[in-house]
Amino acid sequence: MKASDDADLARLIMSVAEGDRTALRALYTATAPKLLGIILRIVQDRGAAEDALQEVFVRIWQRAGSYDPNGGTPFPWLAAIARHKAIDRLRQEKVARLTQAEEGWLERLADLGDGEADLARRDALAHCLDAVEPAQRDCLVLAYCEGWSREELAARHDRPVNTIKTWLRRGLTGLRSCLEAV
């Protein structure tokens, strides 16, 4: 999202908090396709993903008052609601993962257009993920983008679940140190 879009989205969320349904509609028009993309990457069934999207916007309607414009840009707040809803649904249904991991998310990070992410944040994240040890990075990216659980990652890497947990924590620590140093 561009910085100018961020200001518009923040205003819309604040209007939604006041019960403005027209603002909810505008927010939906502006963000639903992107949020559906985020959900669909995790919940791979289209119908289930759209059900989750509906719940996401009902939640946005109920929780818009908790959005703090000084606490950050609106996209991470919206994306977090969508990802948590998707992960909750994925874990509840306990469906076996049917598809192979998509390998390209990290590469897509570098290819994002100007309008899709804050460039400085994007470049810093790409740089710092690149510095994380490859197996740890694979776990971080698949967990975040596709909702892989520790158990699924353990099977993928043929390692104990506790090793995966250690990798995730080390990967996160490394990522954070790097991002704070950039």
Next chain:
Amino acid sequence: MSTGPGKFGPGDGAEAPPFWVEDPDGAAGEYVLGTLDAAERAAFVRALDQTPALRAAVAAWEARLAPLAATAPAMEPDPRVWAGIEAQVAAHPDAQDTDAAGTARIVRLERGLRRWRFGAAAASALAAGLALWIVAGPRPAPDGRQYLAVVDRGGALPALIVRVDLDRGRVHVRSLAAETPPDRSLELWYIHAGTAPRSLGLITDATETLTVPSDLRSDAPDATLAVTVEPKGGAPGGKATGPVIYSGRLIRE
């Protein structure tokens, strides 16, 4: 969460320290990744409510990782998604409802109702009821004498058109598609910020002309109209009791 021997907590029988105390930032990161197991995730969500430091750690991870969320390709949702959202959002405000039979009908009435085409009535105010009504937003200039409000039912046909003519002291109500639940009456209220709602009368299926109470005739620019579901014959004691099903600001013609 398992209960521990009480060595760490404040007082006897305290729970074992939560799983996240050793590495709160790592736990927050894993919560954002989605890799906490079910028990950890549930415990962490409960802790989030009470622990601002954890919320801050979570928000920081959300911001750090968000560019990766942006790599998901956008997909246009099916129109049914918005229809479902709209129905749930419309059904939400009348949780404070009266009897069960009435509730079902009113929920049906609410469904598909859009906010007034003009004006800025707040749905949260609908939920709070008339007593807490707050009129927000810029006001029309107070120099006109004719005002109009339109209710959109989500389709081409408005439910109600209300025209206020201050010169004649008349309110003309055209009820086009307003549904009155059986054994109930729809009542029209004039609401001026900071004062109690005033009844303008009942709305029936026929075209109605109502009289603007004389002491309200200068207030129209600041007014909101609302329609509530009341017992047959109107609100007892002149005080609105039922849920607001239509509302909107008067706009100068």
